[in-house]
Amino acid sequence: MQISIVIPLLNEADSLPELHRWIVSVMEKHQYSYELIFVDDGSTDTSWKVIETLKQNNPNVKAIQFLKNFGKSQGLNAGFKKATGEVVITMDADLQDSPEEIPALYHMIVKDKYDLVSGWKKKRYDSKIRKNIPSKLFNWAARKTSGIALNDFNCGLKAYKKVVIKNIDVTGEMHRYIPILAKNVGFTNIGEKEVIHQARKYGETKFGIERFTNGFLDLITLWFLSKFGKRPMHLFGFIGTFMFFIGFFSAAYIGIHKLLMVFYYHQKANLITSNPLFYIALITMLLGTQLFIAGFIGEMILKNKKESSLYTIEKEL
Numbered sequence: 001m002q003i004s005i006v007i008p009l010l011n012e013a014d015s016l017p018e019l020h021r022w023i024v025s026v027m028e029k030h031q032y033s034y035e036l037i038f039v040d041d042g043s044t045d046t047s048w049k050v051i052e053t054l055k056q057n058n059p060n061v062k063a064i065q066f067l068k069n070f071g072k073s074q075g076l077n078a079g080f081k082k083a084t085g086e087v088v089i090t091m092d093a094d095l096q097d098s099p100e101e102i103p104a105l106y107h108m109i110v111k112d113k114y115d116l117v118s119g120w121k122k123k124r125y126d127s128k129i130r131k132n133i134p135s136k137l138f139n140w141a142a143r144k145t146s147g148i149a150l151n152d153f154n155c156g157l158k159a160y161k162k163v164v165i166k167n168i169d170v171t172g173e174m175h176r177y178i179p180i181l182a183k184n185v186g187f188t189n190i191g192e193k194e195v196i197h198q199a200r201k202y203g204e205t206k207f208g209i210e211r212f213t214n215g216f217l218d219l220i221t222l223w224f225l226s227k228f229g230k231r232p233m234h235l236f237g238f239i240g241t242f243m244f245f246i247g248f249f250s251a252a253y254i255g256i257h258k259l260l261m262v263f264y265y266h267q268k269a270n271l272i273t274s275n276p277l278f279y280i281a282l283i284t285m286l287l288g289t290q291l292f293i294a295g296f297i298g299e300m301i302l303k304n305k306k307e308s309s310l311y312t313i314e315k316e317l
Contacts, residue, residue, distance in 0.1 A: 138176075
């Protein structure tokens, strides 16, 4: 099997027949052996019936149906587990991604030896307020935090070596960070190709503005896991120690100041507890201690947990 095409979808009954014809035309033109995997993410329209009809007419069609909507990441993850092709292509079902890009993406994986190739929709036909401007901000932040020089992390049109998709776990809403997930497990040869973006022909977009808020929160999580996921003490221990010493020296200053006022200047001093700085110092020491313990416990958990194969990919001759 040369190519597996994974297409997650939600309520795209109108676009599926045309998308299927287009993909089949490209596959037959280039004589690729292929499988077409539709993942119905809990559609409430007739998408599943359309897929069943396509399956009857084309044995290369495979399908997975979720009983309710779980999200694009879970759809991709299910499709990745089922895929058997040498190269795995992902694309959206709304006809905004062109199947004509598949041969070039396949060539970049097989001939140019990329681990992953991400599409770049340089010219977009989406709303500037809802998608274009937020996407640019999101991609800028993703480049800065990940160190991967991609212009469009969230493009649905991507190509992967099979070994890549078999060694990453796409959960939550991490589908937009698959290049980062791949880099974190050792696949660093990541390329980009400018692809055609088309205006939506049927229906409406399933994503609202909230996806960018969630996206930035997920990006922070991914950045933390990539930087400190295997050494939590480096973050929590450092911050905790710093806070503890700030509190400790603040408390020591208050105590020394009181002693000087009483024994050296022979002045009556107020109780230490009447100074607001005392409580700030106390809370800072307590928080610092808790953060240090959190880092220590994290290290203990990691030491006692067996290394997952996700982080121990090896090449075999």
